[in-house]
Amino acid sequence: MVTREDVENIALLSKLFVxxxxxxxxxxxxxxxxxxxxxxxxxxxxxxxxxxINNLSNVFREDEVVPSYPVAEILKNAPEQAEDxxxxxxxx
Amino acid sequence: xxxxxxxxELVSGFETHIELxxxxxxxxxxxxxxxxxxxxxxCPVCIGLPGTLPVLNRExxxxxxxxxxxxxxxxxDVAKMDRKNYCYPDLAKAYQISQLYEPLIIxxxxxxxxxxxxxxxxIHIEExxxxxxxxxxxxxxxxxxxxxxxxxxxxxxxxxxxxxxxEYVEKLQQVMRWVGISDCKMQExxxxxxxxxxxxxxxxxxxxxxxxxxxxxxxTNIARAMEYEYERQVDLIESGGKVVQETLRFDDATGTTSxxxxxxxxxxxxxxxxxxxxxxxVPREEVEELRAQMPELPGEKLERYVDEYEIPEKDAALLxxxxxxxxxxDKAIDGVKSPKTVSNFIIGQIFRRVETEADKEVxxxxxSPAQLNELVKLLDSGKIRNNLAKSTxxxxxxxxxxxxxxxxxxxxxxVDDNALLELCKxxxxxxxxxxxxxRNGKEKAIKALVGNVMKNSRGKADAxxxxxxxxELIG
Numbered sequence: 050m051v052t053r054e055d056v057e058n059i060a061l062l063s064k065l066f067v068x069x070x071x072x073x074x075x076x077x078x079x080x081x082x083x084x085x086x087x088x089x090x091x092x093x094x095x096x097x098x099x100x101x102i103n104n105l106s107n108v109f110r111e112d113e114v115v116p117s118y119p120v121a122e123i124l125k126n127a128p129e130q131a132e133d134x135x136x137x138x139x140x141x
Numbered sequence: 142x143x144x145x146x147x148x149x150e151l152v153s154g155f156e157t158h159i160e161l162x163x164x165x166x167x168x169x170x171x172x173x174x175x176x177x178x179x180x181x182x183x184c185p186v187c188i189g190l191p192g193t194l195p196v197l198n199r200e201x202x203x204x205x206x207x208x209x210x211x212x213x214x215x216x217x218d219v220a221k222m223d224r225k226n227y228c229y230p231d232l233a234k235a236y237q238i239s240q241l242y243e244p245l246i247i248x249x250x251x252x253x254x255x256x257x258x259x260x261x262x263x264i265h266i267e268e269x270x271x272x273x274x275x276x277x278x279x280x281x282x283x284x285x286x287x288x289x290x291x292x293x294x295x296x297x298x299x300x301x302x303x304x305x306x307x308e309y310v311e312k313l314q315q316v317m318r319w320v321g322i323s324d325c326k327m328q329e330x331x332x333x334x335x336x337x338x339x340x341x342x343x344x345x346x347x348x349x350x351x352x353x354x355x356x357x358x359x360x361t362n363i364a365r366a367m368e369y370e371y372e373r374q375v376d377l378i379e380s381g382g383k384v385v386q387e388t389l390r391f392d393d394a395t396g397t398t399s400x401x402x403x404x405x406x407x408x409x410x411x412x413x414x415x416x417x418x419x420x421x422x423v424p425r426e427e428v429e430e431l432r433a434q435m436p437e438l439p440g441e442k443l444e445r446y447v448d449e450y451e452i453p454e455k456d457a458a459l460l461x462x463x464x465x466x467x468x469x470x471d472k473a474i475d476g477v478k479s480p481k482t483v484s485n486f487i488i489g490q491i492f493r494r495v496e497t498e499a500d501k502e503v504x505x506x507x508x509s510p511a512q513l514n515e516l517v518k519l520l521d522s523g524k525i526r527n528n529l530a531k532s533t534x535x536x537x538x539x540x541x542x543x544x545x546x547x548x549x550x551x552x553x554x555x556v557d558d559n560a561l562l563e564l565c566k567x568x569x570x571x572x573x574x575x576x577x578x579x580r581n582g583k584e585k586a587i588k589a590l591v592g593n594v595m596k597n598s599r600g601k602a603d604a605x606x607x608x609x610x611x612x613e614l615i616g
Contacts (some may be wrong), residue, residue: 060599063235064228080275090158105419112163115170116185123183123284133179134274134281137230 051080148422149340149375152348153306153367154298157313158291160269160331162206166288167268168195168238173290174349175329179283187268187288188236196223201290202421204322205245206431208292211320211438212261212313214249216428222418223329225410230282231270241266241295245421251312252440259309260297268290286330292322298337298348303367307360308555310334318502319439319464327358329384334358338367339384340374349374350384354391354398364393370398442467460609461490465504472510478521486513490534507541508534516544526601561594561602568593568603576615588610 056076060067073105117123121132129136166173186193209216221243224236244265250258271287273280294313300306314325325332339351354370357363369391374384389398437445439461446457461467470487472571474480485537491508495501516537520530525548536547568590569576578586587608594607 058409061227062228062411065448078534095401102421106422109199109202109377110165110170110196112165113170114165114172114199117171118184120178120180120183123180123188131281133181134283135180135230137282139278139280 051076051083057078147379148343149371149378150343150345151302151367151371152298152339152341152351153300154337154557155296155300155306155309156292156335156337157296157310158269158333158335159208159294159317159325161201161290161292162321162323163198163200163204163290165200166199166200167201167266167290168288171288174261175331177285179281180285182285183287188284189232189287193393195238197418198290202245202423203427203431204290204421205264205292206428207320207435208294208317209246209249209264210428210432210435211316211322212246212249212251212264212294212584214246214261214264216423217243217247218423218425219243220245220421220423221411222415222421223417226266226413227410229270230280231273231287233271233284233287237268237270238415238418239267240411242414245423251309251316253308253312254307257299257305259299259305259508262295262297262366264292264294270454297338297350300538303364303371306336306367307364309538310360315439315462319436322548327360330358334363336363336367336370338370338374340371340378351379352384352387352389352544354389355401357391360394362391365396366398374399378597421448436464446480447482450474451486452481452484456484456488459492460484463502463504466501469506469510470502473517477512477514477517482517482520483513485515486530486534490531491538494538506538509536512537512543519544519548523603525564528600528604537576559612560598561606564594564597564602565607565614567597569611569614579615 051073053076056067056072056079059079062094062130111133124135127135160173163173165171166182166187166477169184171182171187174182180188186195197458200246206216208214220240222238223239223241225239227235228235244263246261246264249261251261251266251286252258267290269291270285271282271284271290289530296309300309314327317323317332318325323331327333334357336354336357337351338354339349341347341349352370352374354366359368370389377384390401395451442460443454443457446452446460447454454461459466460470466487470480470483473487474483477483491506491513492501495504495506513534516530516534519525520527525533529548533544533547534603536542537544572590572593575586575589590611591604591608594602594611595604
């Protein structure tokens with residue numbers, strides 16, 4: 050059962066501000082999401098479970114350097130940047 | 142506070158992060174090189190862009206297995222990667238890929254000089270976070286370090302003193318460098334410790350409430366922080382207060398600890414299996430192959446030097462502090478009569494040329510092990526004496542040339558038995574007064590005769606042999 054406190058806690062952990070008047074709606078939505086995902090728990094499970102359905106293991110890369118991206122490409126999606134850094138503003 | 146009625150025991154456990162010296166990051170092919178212009182060792186994977194997929198670096202697994210073998214840990218048959226969720230700018234994905242439920246290495250220990258074993262809970266692999274620079278109230282993020290492979294070595298709360306803590310960190314650093322998986326430079330952040338610490342009345346079984354001091358980057362500061370935190374907790378309890386479980390930071394300037402985050406920020410990482418990464422099944426053959434490749438570890442070597450070569454433990458510890466020194470020593474003792482002589486030359490003379498710890502670790506010495514070996518063999522064969530060997534070693538260290546460049550045939554000649562007999566006869570004939578004194582019971586008078594032999598052989602004769610020979614002649 051999802052409670053208002055759960056939603057508040059998740060908002061806090063995600064550093065999201067949730068206005069008081071949206072809490073009830075979000076609690077209801079989140080319960081629906083959980084219920085939907087719960088459908089998986091009712092599916093017939095195999096011996097291996099869902100942990101590794103492709104039965105894959107040991108997919109590795111070799112330790113070989115490939116060129117990195119130019120800094121301009123790396124920063125392309127940054128909402129803000131300065132001196133070739135991602136810039137995170139202090140909102141307080 | 143004054144004299145305390147109750148004595149308090151310190152209880153501590155460490156979480157140590159070590160950056161692995163693989164060429165590339167844990168989940169992508171970007172370089173792990175330290176430094177570099179900001180955000181130039183990055184790609185869509187290590188800045189966590191949606192839609193990218195991490196692929197595990199095979200070498201990270203091998204390095205972690207080596208680390209596990211180096212601390213006598215058990216290598217798991219199956220290991221998995223988990224997501225540790227937290228929202229902070231040093232992680233672009235808002236989760237760190239780590240291991241919680243099925244880590245690669247289980248157990249193990251670090252043995253202290255006292256023989257006490259500090260048990261390890263496990264060692265897991267994970268990705269490092271980016272570097273944050275706080276400036277003008279804002280935060281500048283450089284993801285070059287993001288995705289650099291780490292191992293985290295989690296100890297049991299077995300440490301009982303600050304000295305044990307220091308030794309634990311030093312031993313861990315030594316052995317991880319030894320097996321070549323990390324440079325463990327605390328000042329560059331390639332080795333960092335989180336220190337868990339609590340106190341309890343001596344004799345009590347139950348642990349006290351612990352605090353955790355984050356991100357310690359020098360052994361000196363670890364000691365300072367622990368000292369401060371021990372006193373703080375004891376004073377708190379003595380004055381009727383209670384230790385609150387919290388995460389602390391240590392302030393280098395003031396030597397004090399302070400709370401890092403408030404209670405409502407208490408961590409809730411909501412770990413779960415990372416669906417992007419498949420299971421690691423560790424083939425036993427690979428573990429055995431790595432085990433076979435393991436060098437003799439420092440602790441084992443130290444014991445062997447003491448037991449087999451009769452080297453004092455203190456000297457053996459110096460020889461095994463860095464792998465390069467011990468390898469130099471191992472080469473230099475090949476076929477010599479007394480490895481201790483070699484040890485004395487290294488510690489007494491060569492160490493004076495490699496003063497810093499960094500230089501000792503590299504141990505790039507002008508005299509090769511083979512050249513030192515040659516010099517010691519000249520000494521072994523009686524061709525030269527200790528004083529000459531010492532002064533020759535200095536010249537060798539200055540020039541990088543071999544012993545024979547400085548020792549002539551004539552230096553080595555003239556001390557065979559016949560020559561010695563002639564020298565002794567001459568000394569006896571030339572000093573009738575000393576001979577008479579000796580015969581009259583003045584033991585010391587023989588020193589003058591030996592001195593004469595030494596002088597005339599220009600220091601090359603064996604004084605003990607000369608003394609014996611003279612006694613034969615006049616006794």
